[in-house]
Amino acid sequence: EAGVTQSPTHLIKTRGQQATLRCSPISGHTSVYWYQQALGLGLQFLLWYDEGEERNRGNFPPRFSGRQFPNYSSELNVNALELEDSALYLCASSFREGYGYTFGSGTRLTVV
């Protein structure tokens, strides 16, 4: 069974540009979660999608947005990139609420 896949693995952008990160959940998982992990720190919750709807959102500015497609894959968009957005962005999926999360390997975003 394929795990959670994220693309690209690395992304370098210039300040002010937009970044698009993609995530494919495990087959059968309908919930997708996005987290930001700055270097050496814990995970900060960004967004939670379930059945195509945004279920919850973390304390991030509106330039962080996303969506979930009918096949449950998801996209995270970050507009007007700032240097502080440089981090590892992790996507996770779960079978349903309350179950453990399966994480992808992440997208390393570097803003220069």
Next chain:
Amino acid sequence: TQLLEQSPQFLSIQEGENLTVYCNSSSVFSSLQWYRQEPGEGPVLLVTVVTGGEVKKLKRLTFQFGDARKDSSLHITAAQPGDTGLYLCAGVKAAGNKLTFGGGTRVLVKP
């Protein structure tokens, strides 16, 4: 201030020694999970605890959920270099809530 506080932040021990990582909060959680993350990878789920006082064992790892469901601990017996990694606790306060992570404990086991 983090909802879940992990201690210590960093732990360096010799192979064969024991270690304990703590995860504390002033809030009650309906469930608590422990993950391990290695460099360049996403966190991997180790265990989920849901009942106050619950103890779960996974080979040399012992996980305990506090009676009041506000805290948890992870104990590793006879640590091995393969146990090296970032250990993260994460909790859900109630149904419909997001999974909140602690700041992590970085463990280094030297051969």
